[in-house]
Structures are given as C-alpha cells and as structure tokens.
Amino acid sequence: MSWKALRAGDPPEVGPYRLMGRLGSGGMGIVYLGVDDAGTRAAVKVMREEHTADAAFRHRFHREAAAVAAIDSPRVARLLAADVDGDQPWIATEYVAGPTLFSSVATGGPLSGAALWEVARGLAEALSAIHDADVVHRDLKPGNVMLAEDGPKVIDFGIVAGLPGMMTASGVVMGSIGYLAPELLTTTRRPRPAADIFSWGLTVCYAASGRPPFGGGPLDALLYRTVHGEADLSGLPGPLRGVVAASLRKKPERRPDAHRILTQIAATAGAVAA
Known part of the structure; x- marks a missing residue:
C-alpha cells in the first residue's frame, strides 16, 4: 500500500x-x-x-x-x-504491504487461475472468522481487500454491524453501492452474515472480470439492478461460477454461509486439479 x-x-x-x-x-x-x-x-x-x-x-x-x-x-x-x-x-x-484488489485489477487486469482461486478462498476464510466472531463487515469490496504476500486480507471495519438498521437518520445507505446485498437496500433490518456473502460473490466477480458486477451508470439504475437484476458472471471460470452464483441469490436465506463456501471451493478446486 x-x-x-x-x-x-x-x-x-x-x-x-x-x-x-x-x-x-x-x-x-x-x-x-x-x-x-x-x-x-x-x-x-x-x-x-x-x-x-x-x-x-x-x-x-x-x-x-x-x-x-x-x-x-x-x-x-x-x-x-x-x-x-x-x-x-x-x-x-x-499494516499490510501490497495493493488493494481494486488497484491491482485496475492496473494489472483481471485475476485468473490460482490467483483468482486464492482470492476467493482467502476472502471466504476471512468471512468465516468474521462471522464466527458474531461480526458482520458490511462493506466488503475490492477496495477493502489487500493483496499481501501471504494472501488476501480484509481491512476497514468502520461500518461493522452493531447499530440497528443500515441507514443513518437521514436515510443514507451505509456501505458501497454496487457491492451491497439487495436486502440492505430494501429493508432497515440489522445486517446479517448473508449480506457479506453477497458482497463476497460480487468481489470475486470483479477480481475475475475487472468490471463492476452490476455495471455502471446512474445511481438509481445501479440500485435497481442490484435488487432486480443479475450480476455479470462472465469472467468466472465454470467451476467457480456455480459457487459464486449461489452466493448471489436474492433471498439471503438461500445463500450458503462462509463455511459452506469453503467446502464448495475445496471440492471444486480439487475436481479441477484432478
């Protein structure tokens, strides 16, 4: 950094x-x-x-x-x-020496092969530990992932879940538009771990494609696509695409938890290696 x-x-x-x-x-x-x-x-x-x-x-x-x-x-x-x-x-x-995932992909291009799998696995490991501590990060995105020599590390817990709801008194959404789960845009309930899982899927999508998963354009259009549209999975290799697709289900109760994602990645990566 x-x-x-x-x-x-x-x-x-x-x-x-x-x-x-x-x-x-x-x-x-x-x-x-x-x-x-x-x-x-x-x-x-x-x-x-x-x-x-x-x-x-x-x-x-x-x-x-x-x-x-x-x-x-x-x-x-x-x-x-x-x-x-x-x-x-x-x-x-x-202090984590190294670039953010965002800057690395922006300057060096999308990740592929072992580097992409390492990011997917490492971020799932981070969320597993975060959720085991009864914490919800709430702002997982490429800019809050550091690529250290020993693997990715999650930073910045400035809006970690704790206060009820996900909006300020003025109605401003807390989090980064484009990497938020749809339920954070449609309800005022306290964020759950499943919201981080959705952000994990979007972050892995960005790592694989170098593009915002829900595209760009006006804020209203981006919010609409987050709630009603589908993320761009085209940059993901087939074996990883299914794992990410499950994390991006609109209903939070249908998403796998971080431990399940780790199991799926281990099984999928093993099958690819074989």
Whole structure:
C-alpha cells in the first residue's frame, strides 16, 4: 500500500506511533502509516477532529475496535493498539504491504487461475472468522481487500454491524453501492452474515472480470439492478461460477454461509486439479 506525505495540521505522532504519511481518508477518519519504537508498521486511523465531540462517531470507533479485536484470522488485518476514549480517538491495525484488489485489477487486469482461486478462498476464510466472531463487515469490496504476500486480507471495519438498521437518520445507505446485498437496500433490518456473502460473490466477480458486477451508470439504475437484476458472471471460470452464483441469490436465506463456501471451493478446486 502506497502512502502520501503528511499535510500541514496532521499530527506528528499518535500514541506510540510516529506518523510517516497518509494511507487514505474517509468521512470518519484519516488513516496514516505509523511506526513504533520497535519498527513495527501500523495503519493508524485517527478520528477527524470535527467528529470527536459526536457520541455516535465515538460509538462507531468503539465498535470497530471491538470487532477487529474479536477476530482471529490471518486473512483479516489484526488490531495492534487503540485509544477510543481519548481526546483524539485512534485505532492501529496491522499494516499490510501490497495493493488493494481494486488497484491491482485496475492496473494489472483481471485475476485468473490460482490467483483468482486464492482470492476467493482467502476472502471466504476471512468471512468465516468474521462471522464466527458474531461480526458482520458490511462493506466488503475490492477496495477493502489487500493483496499481501501471504494472501488476501480484509481491512476497514468502520461500518461493522452493531447499530440497528443500515441507514443513518437521514436515510443514507451505509456501505458501497454496487457491492451491497439487495436486502440492505430494501429493508432497515440489522445486517446479517448473508449480506457479506453477497458482497463476497460480487468481489470475486470483479477480481475475475475487472468490471463492476452490476455495471455502471446512474445511481438509481445501479440500485435497481442490484435488487432486480443479475450480476455479470462472465469472467468466472465454470467451476467457480456455480459457487459464486449461489452466493448471489436474492433471498439471503438461500445463500450458503462462509463455511459452506469453503467446502464448495475445496471440492471444486480439487475436481479441477484432478
């Protein structure tokens, strides 16, 4: 993951970490590359100053730190340290060297063969651990998957399920349009693990084709296709296509869980190898 220079006003250090540069930013916080005295690198998310007095934002930081701490998987960037109650809340997670799945495919083209199977399997392993910890990620997408040397890793639990419903008080959908499950667009029920399974299928579709699974165009059209249309599976090899198609069933109760997907991938990949 590349980083950019610090800007005027950025803190020089946070907790035990000396900040080296910016990794990215979002509505809730800015993510920095930090290094502690032992030389350990971390992705340090710092809450934006304008949100520090907002109890809802602080609750989301608490929820994110608790969620990452509960998950034990090499396929998820682990929690290193956090201070979610201080004047400027922050969360430090494992720094993952490597590109995101989105940038890798955008610059190098779609994945195929063993690389595609590794992403499909690795993300299913991540979801298995996430769901076993009673967590729903809610924002699995190519930009939240890092391609590390030892395999894919899921990052960014900033909107992990915890508060009832999936919309803010203003009715804004929480998540990334184009990679959300249809039930998150049609109900206000608390997201379930099956929503992540749908996002897994869409993310694997993107990895195999380099195209948004539901296409582009106006937002309303994209939302309509998500709820009523079918994702583009044309880039997937035949043996993997059936596994992904099952994950994209419109009714969440008909989708396999992450453990079932892992079993299906193992059986399918074994048959291909044979």
